[in-house]
Amino acid sequence: EAQVTQNPRYLITVTGKKLTVTCSQNMNHEYMSWYRQDPGLGLRQIYYSMNVEVTDKGDVPEGYKVSRKEKRNFPLILESPSPNQTSLYFCASSLNPKNIQYFGAGTRLSVL
Amino acid sequence: KQEVTQIPAALSVPEGENLVLNCSFTDSAIYNLQWFRQDPGKGLTSLLLIQSSQREQTSGRLNASLDKSSGRSTLYIAASQPGDSATYLCAVDDYKLSFGAGTTVTVRA
Numbered sequence: 001e002a003q004v005t006q007n008p009r010y011l012i013t014v015t016g017k018k019l020t021v022t023c024s025q026n027m028n029h030e031y032m033s034w035y036r037q038d039p040g041l042g043l044r045q046i047y048y049s050m051n052v053e054v055t056d057k058g059d060v061p062e063g064y065k066v067s068r069k070e071k072r073n074f075p076l077i078l079e080s081p082s083p084n085q086t087s088l089y090f091c092a093s094s095l096n097p098k099n100i101q102y103f104g105a106g107t108r109l110s111v112l
Numbered sequence: 113k114q115e116v117t118q119i120p121a122a123l124s125v126p127e128g129e130n131l132v133l134n135c136s137f138t139d140s141a142i143y144n145l146q147w148f149r150q151d152p153g154k155g156l157t158s159l160l161l162i163q164s165s166q167r168e169q170t171s172g173r174l175n176a177s178l179d180k181s182s183g184r185s186t187l188y189i190a191a192s193q194p195g196d197s198a199t200y201l202c203a204v205d206d207y208k209l210s211f212g213a214g215t216t217v218t219v220r221a
Binding site: 004033090097102103104105 | 116143144146148153154155156157158161201203205208209211212213214
């Protein structure tokens with residue numbers, strides 16, 4: 001089954017404790033991206049990747065890192081999480097940026 | 113910077129009524145527009161993608177129109193059902209996807 005898998009689905013952590021949210025897709029998509037969704041603000045893009053080893057900043061990249069060492073995986077790294085990063089995070093993939101985007105189920109992160 | 117607006121923020125209708133959801137955007141130089149459905153605790157599911165050269169796209173009971181010159185798109189859902197209850201998001205693709213905040217739809221049985 002074609003899918004985008006995020007882990008974990010729920011995470012509670014404390015300020016400053018490094019964490020990684022994994023994202024994996026099985027559709028051989030070149031394009032992957034991360035979004036955060038906050039009430040009243042909609043989805044905002046954090047980072048995107050056009051292909052392996054090619055990543056770029058989205059609208060709200062501060063406090064986040066990504067890597068794309070393999071085509072199928074695109075982890076999101078929070079080196080020193082802060083409470084303002086409490087949010088719902090989505091990973092998405094597509095053949096290219098102009099095609100239908102496939103989203104993961106989301107990761108709800110709380111930073112205390 | 114592209115601004116995407118969806119009005120109303122919430123909508124409640126009786127079962128069987130047709131739904132009309134609106135999306136407006138500020139910059140008409142777009143590649144395409146997508147409509148998504150979001151269910152609580154789940155990710156987004158793409159419903160329809162309209163290329164900038166198209167005026168409308170249809171899938172089953174769903175029909176989406178696009179008027180680039182006026183910066184508007186409308187999603188029509190015919191004969192609504194309780195299973196249509198969800199949040200509907202539109203996203204405009206110029207050089208990246210810009211999302212509206214969504215319209216939360218409740219269809220009452």
